[in-house]
Amino acid sequence: MINSDFLSSYIKKERQAKPILIMAHLVLGYPDFKTNHEQVDVMVKAGADIIEMQIPFSEPIADGPVIAKANQLSLARGTKIQDCLDFAQKVTTRHPKKAFIFMSYVNILFMRGIANIISQSEKAGIKGWIVPDLPPEEADVYLAECAKHKISPIFIYAPTHSLARLKTLANYSKGMIYAVARKGITGGKTNFNQELIERLTIYRKIAKKPLAVGFGISQAEDVDFLIGKADIVVIGSKLIEVLDEGGLTALDLFLRKIRGNH
Amino acid sequence: MINSDFLSSYIKKERQAKPILIMAHLVLGYPDFKTNHEQVDVMVKAGADIIEMQIPFSEPIADGPVIAKANQLSLARGTKIQDCLDFAQKVTTRHPKKAFIFMSYVNILFMRGIANIISQSEKAGIKGWIVPDLPPEEADVYLAECAKHKISPIFIYAPTHSLARLKTLANYSKGMIYAVARKGITGGKTNFNQELIERLTIYRKIAKKPLAVGFGISQAEDVDFLIGKADIVVIGSKLIEVLDEGGLTALDLFLRKIRGNH
Amino acid sequence: MKLKYDSYYGSFGGRFNPEILHGVFTELTETFEKVKADNNFWLEYEKILKNYSGRPTPITEATNLTAHFKGAKILIKREDLNHTGSHKIDNVVGQGLLAQRMGKKRLIAETGAGQHGVAVATIAAKLGFSCTIYMGEIDAKRQRPNVFWMEKLGAEVIEIKSGSRTLKEAINEAFRDWVNNPKDTHYLLGTACGPHPFPSLVAWLQSIIGKEAKRQMIKDYQKLPTKIIASVGGGSNSLGIFQEFIEHKEVGLVAVEAAGLGVDTDNHSMRLTANKGTVGIAQGYKTLFFQDEEGQMRKTHSIAAGLDYIGVSPILAYLVEKKRIDCAAISDKEALIAAKLTMRKEGIIPALESAHALAQAFKEAPKMDKKDIILVNLSGRGDKDIFNFGDLFFDKKWQTFIKQKAANQIESKI
């Protein structure tokens, strides 16, 4: 099992050289695929280690306003699942040293056919999947297909979880555990405080897997704070805001600033 | 009894010279008492035999729009009951050969005190009273006071009345019976037809009293029609309309036209 | 002290009609006497109200208001839950059945605020009458939603453009219609006022409220209320709940009038309150009126359209004279505050009329013992008052909404 998990090995390897890895998020088809290509190039060059690509959905219930709006606009432009798979194929080929994962909502997988989309993902060079509205209890087929196609199914830790729940999720999650830093949904303000430190300590003990921390990371200091406490920082809404406001140059600058510090 | 009834004798006497008498109506205080004086002068000179003077009331439920509005405007100008009594005193003195009657609603009498207002009416030279919302069943005091003060209480015949009701009312009514030519309330259009003729024939038989016909009389032809079928025509709303539109001159002309024909 | 449903109650009541109405009132009185003696009529009446209007209406225990005022337990008789939203449905169902017995084909009515008009239009539709509602032009303008529903319910609404263009003109016009169509038409008067037999008839029909309440009190609380409080427009909802308790001397009965801008102003609708109304005879009956010393009616005012009336039921006038019923007066402002509090504390939006009764209960409850019970007759729901509430609370968002609606009137898609 452990050997078949590309993502774990990749993260372990990268972490030897870096105090913390960066997972950069984008919404596919927003603002458009051409920009997405350049976006990924910038991310990779500026030092992102993992690229999380969201396939847009009309009801992104776990996303905050910024990402929800990006989903909406991407769909309004006509983005299809196949476009996303084709895009993945291209960027994974172009950046073979980086890890790419998909994120989307369960209906996208369900309507395409779970077996179909997981196998297609593998072919497109994708290493992991995050499906925020698919708890392990509902995920039999998904888990089986992921195993079959060497895709790491990544589950999420929430601040409200009981120890029992943390253990259950650790059992199912591969590659990493994605910990939500604050209550609520993506894109708001997080308190990087003692309570968070304690939580992350517990997570580490239970998960025994690389720990990614996301939601609300918006500046270099946040990343600093997490060094030693997590393996990966996830930057989502902030990157879209930066891109929306300052374009690719601003994105590059922002990521370099974060990366440059470490 | 019959001897004490001034109005019956007066009507009988006048009818010897005229095929039909005219009862002209005005609302006291409308448009103002000064005009009322001139109005009465015109009516008398033009040949009216009986003047029906209405003391205004805020809820004139038996009156149509024209008279109702005159009531309202008179009150708005501040007309008081005493003004009406004083006015009556003056006009009855000035025109001793004519008969004057009062018309108002029961609350005016009730609030002033029935004994009071009836005796004051007598003093002011009034010969009869019409109170459309005081049926004989509720009229004990009123009837007693009228008898005491030689005032004729005049009751009203309606097209909807049963023979029994006609008889009852005939028993109480003095001076005349006031017959409503059409259903509904003052001031609309009446059909002067066969049905009315039959009704008046019955009324005559039962009432055995001078018969006044009112409501809806608006032209000389209407008066012609009633000759031989009634003793008195009552002209109400029409006279107010004529005055409102053409002033005292028009009123004079209108009445002369009606009188002149006979 | 038992009511006889007679033409006079003490010196109040009677029938002071123009002669032209003699016939229709004779017929109506005879039919009323008949159905009063016929138990089947009452059973049919109760059955329709049960199946069509959801009677019996419940009594809700106002636990939060009770706790708030720390005195008597406050109970609320929920007439607001009736079909069309108030106690008015009882009277229209009852008179509708009466009109059927008389073989009438058409109902007519006057309406001021429009509530009674909607109720009549409703029952005309249900019982298969054609229907004409008279309404002063000014009232129709103010109460457009009710006009809208009356028309959709199939009634013809005639706006009176003469005279004061309000309720009294509408009444005159309705009477005029009636005397022109005595055979096929019944005039469905809306409250326990007017010439006999209307006060008796309407009070009798509305007595269903108190009959229910008494049964419910005994079943659920094993005792009668210490006090019953109801608002008074014409008197139908208050008499409706009071009558059954008149013989129970231990039950206090409080009739609440509208003090409008204040008891010391001229802008109110008080008639029962000492020195405010005086005995007079108008609109066909003898009662306490808000009038001047010469008998001219004065201008009434209340925030609650249904309380804004010059006369009052002769039955109430009599019972107040006999001191069996106490009276009280509540200002516009007090009523609004009571309405607000009832919304917040009990989740009930009272009609502004009913809010007067609530306000009085809120005054009395703190002075009473925790073992005491106040039963408030909540005569109707307040949805109808949104335009008043909206204006009176000076709600900015609401006003913007109305402005936008006006700007974007859309054409029918269909």
Added chain:
Amino acid sequence: MKLKYDSYYGSFGGRFNPEILHGVFTELTETFEKVKADNNFWLEYEKILKNYSGRPTPITEATNLTAHFKGAKILIKREDLNHTGSHKIDNVVGQGLLAQRMGKKRLIAETGAGQHGVAVATIAAKLGFSCTIYMGEIDAKRQRPNVFWMEKLGAEVIEIKSGSRTLKEAINEAFRDWVNNPKDTHYLLGTACGPHPFPSLVAWLQSIIGKEAKRQMIKDYQKLPTKIIASVGGGSNSLGIFQEFIEHKEVGLVAVEAAGLGVDTDNHSMRLTANKGTVGIAQGYKTLFFQDEEGQMRKTHSIAAGLDYIGVSPILAYLVEKKRIDCAAISDKEALIAAKLTMRKEGIIPALESAHALAQAFKEAPKMDKKDIILVNLSGRGDKDIFNFGDLFFDKKWQTFIKQKAANQIESKI
């Protein structure tokens, strides 16, 4: 065939939540299991609905409509007579009591048209919760009267200005609030949709409608109806009346969806109707959605705000799949015509949602035997729809009224 109130109904239902909601749903499910097994809970629930909302609601015999269509006898279950004007009160009372058992101090809810928001604000006031209602900015603009009442009932109404600014944004925001306040807050979902246990919980609470109806049918008609017809938004009123009859195979059950501008257009809200909805997973549960082939939700349309929804109760989806429930679809225009006819013939103003069920009954009745009985669930009253009716009937006088109101906004006197 008896419903188990489980997380799955056949292949429909489940719980597809973001992990962050795991805790609150676990707690809710456990409490639901507990109260379901506790007969005292149901008794308390029934008692509040009786004393506060006037349940049982009656069944009215629509004699005039029956005569008009010359077929099956048409009966109407009168949910419109409930407090706040629809069946929604059942669910909010039930979940309110549940929240009390969980020791919560605060209720939150999403609302689209505002009806559910008003019901939640009402019960929050009555049961002493603080209350926040989330509403899309566009919806809040359209439904200002409901916003007005929610605020007067003491609720805080938060208008969502992001995304589509309609219902789905409001739901997201409500969930966000819930996960931030899991200890003191209960999220009171408005219909039998969403992640388990909401479909089971809401269907169970609303089953009171059918329980009453069955009792009433047997008592008053000595038989069960031939068919029961109800409109479907999320599915709470239809399941509410259907459940008790599922075991009675002889009773036909018809769920009526909104065909909007027509079954052959793209502007509708059909999900149960064959080839209109397809199985998907969204908003936390698996059911039939109105979606495209890639699983993106499509834009729904209905004249009735309460029917205008992308998903449907998984319990209904299951029962339709099992052919225990038939489905039908009614267009905006058909619903309006049915509403008009019901007003004229029965004096009842139906909610536009309920008018869909009526329209279907009017289609079926003439084809049925006079001995047959159709029971229509009239889920709510139509007063709330005056702005829609007014616009849609293109009523000139109404539009003038709105213009004048806008022109004469008066300042508070107080």
